[in-house]
Amino acid sequence: MSALDEIKIGGLGASRKRVEDNRFIRGKGNYTDDIALPGMLHMEILRSPLAHARIKSIDTSKAWDIPGVHLVLTGEMMATRNLAWMPTLSYDTQAVLATDKVRFQGQEVACVIADDPYIAKDACEAIDVDYEPLPVIVNPRQAVAEGAPVIRDDKENQAGNVIYDWEVGDKAGTDRAFEQADLVSKLQLHYPRSHPSPIECCGSIADFNRATSKLTVYMTTQAPHIIRAAVALVAELPEHMIRIISPDIGGGFGNKVPVYPGYVCSILASILLERPVKWIEDKSGNLISTGFARDVYLDGEMALRRDGKILGVRIHTDADHGAFFSDAQPSKFKIGLMHSAFAAYDIPAAHLTARGTYSNKAPGGVAYRCSFRVTEAMFFQERMIQAAADDLGMDQAAFRRMNFVRDEDFPHRTPFGFLLDSGQYAKCLDVGLKAVGYEEFRREQAEARKRGRLLGLGISTMTEPLGAGNSREYDILGIKMFDSADLKVHMTGKAILRTGAKTQGQGHETTWAQIVAHELGIPAEDVVVEEGDTDTAPFGMGTYASRSTPVAGAAVAMVSRKIRAKARKLAAHLLEVSEEDVEWELGRFYVRSAPDRGVTIQECAMAAYSNMPDGMEPGLENTAYYDPPNLTWPFACYIVTVEVDPQTGVWDVLKMVAVDDCGVRINPMIVEGQIMGGLTEAYAMASMQFITFDADGNCVGSNYMDYLLPSAWETPGFELHSEVVTPCPHHPIGAKGIGECAAVGGPAAFVNAVIDALGGTGVRNIDMPLLPDRVWEAATYHRDVSGAPPVRADD
């Protein structure tokens, strides 16, 4: 008997079709809005039309009079239950329903619960709110200006609008590096606000059962256990009486990590009315009030030696967090992992200062397909690298290669303290350059320039930290960042696996089963994967920041190994030899001295319930909690070529190549899907997604006519390369995260390509999105173009 063929059983490396798609493509998914409970009521939210205004009065009497209305909630009513404000995941507070002031356009002011959502919506319109407008702040410059209105006057000891001032790195060493520099290169830019815009908006159905005292909440959350803990702490309900179920999720991208007022109001309404209450956010509500990302002003300089060696880097960031500091992040870092910037480069000294401020905008800073703030960090890094190479008059690829951390230098400590453990950066770059035809393109570009055609090439090479924890350094609200897996192998060798992660389209149901197949030889199709129900799944921190494979995926491998260890004992019993004489090959234990004598993993499973040795606990089940020793560090090289039309500013992608090294690929097809999706989002951010604020705090572009979701029609083709594989040395199966790499590293490649096309004009920066009018302005007037708010409403 020979070992199983791993690919045939759907193990590691198999491009297995996604099992979850069986239900999704048949329209049989089970999303929050698909759930209808007996006696269910519907909730709608009244939002503020103004960005900053004192609430003089709220008259709800007309709303109460509308037939079919069961409850009208206001901040004042919430306050009687100590629920007008809630704590955020960043140790701030956020208004659930406004009491004193509204602080951003779209803020939640009141809720109506009615027989159906239409009645509830009509009743919201019948609520009369008397606002007294206040001066508005829409950027950090205004936030710290003298005499600026204090947005968070609800907070004791909050004199101005600054949330934090933070620094990290070696200031003195960096100052010395700049003293020794032959050249200092500078860059300033704004990474604009963007919105994850999952196809499914946020929503919840709270169902409080007075008879059992149990609260069940179906909701669109990427982190159900964190929500359970938050509900226990905020609503002061006993944790074992709270069940959070996150059913199928139609995309999350970070939008579904925070706790939103709608969740809290639906829970309170269900408790008060003793009936299930459903809240499904509409598209406009989602787009203007939840889960904004980025909005960071970056200002940096690089100390350079004439030969191209980078001696040091200084970065200052101003982060606009909106009215409440509510993004989830490993709190001690203040601005997420912004200091992962320049990790791929061997830079002796670096210093970063960061200031966070409030503004009259919806809470921002969620990690949209990114590990906290790495998207901004990598974008700035790669834009700065291009600017520095240009200032030196050096070739873009050669400058990167010269400064990369070299293969032989791992493990490498970055100047901000991260430990990089593996990578082949130069090889990735070489594969990318060859694929794009670098030398030939440069010749073609020079020729085209003579004829007035503007061709450009942009490179983005980056490594990002994926997989928070370890628990020593990473926590959210003090809850350590680890993850978990629970595996139950049934009598017939079929199994159910549950993890503390929560898939939102990434394909965990497919890939986790592949890890079990790899570790145990149980065919992947015999393993069903369940996530998202806090009554059944082991405690975990959820899915965001591409942490699932690095942490929960590792837990899946570890729990499988625990099962294998017990199965070995069962095999020894069945084979009547001592455990030391038993060898393992995929799917089977055999006697070392007689390889033909063996038992399959399925036979061991049967024995665990029917023929276990004396004294052995029956069953074949276990749980593993995994606390990673380090983050994983995937690497990517993205290269784009473009042609810019100087007459119109329109730019077209000619070619894009992507070389991603995410270590061992569990499912190569899913990995490619993740990369393509990420590159599509990167292209959208770079080219078309426009959402900003005018001087009155009105959210401009807050509709899907302006904030464009790219379809297959606009999206360029991508050429993917998978030949560089550097296994993660500490991950049990050598995998690194991949989910967000392309969305993180991609935008700089597009912008660099357009700036390169304008080479020689002195244009250093055009803020995203690179809309044709901005590119035209830069190409025509040879000047940088800022996209920072406030904009004119007609822009």
Ligand code: CDP
């Ligand atoms: O946390 P999230 O699921 O968003 O991101 P991820 O861990 O990077 O995984 C995204 C998807 O790619 C999952 O289905 C993973 O199992 C899969 N993947 C893989 O097949 N091989 C890798 N080395 C990394 C991820």
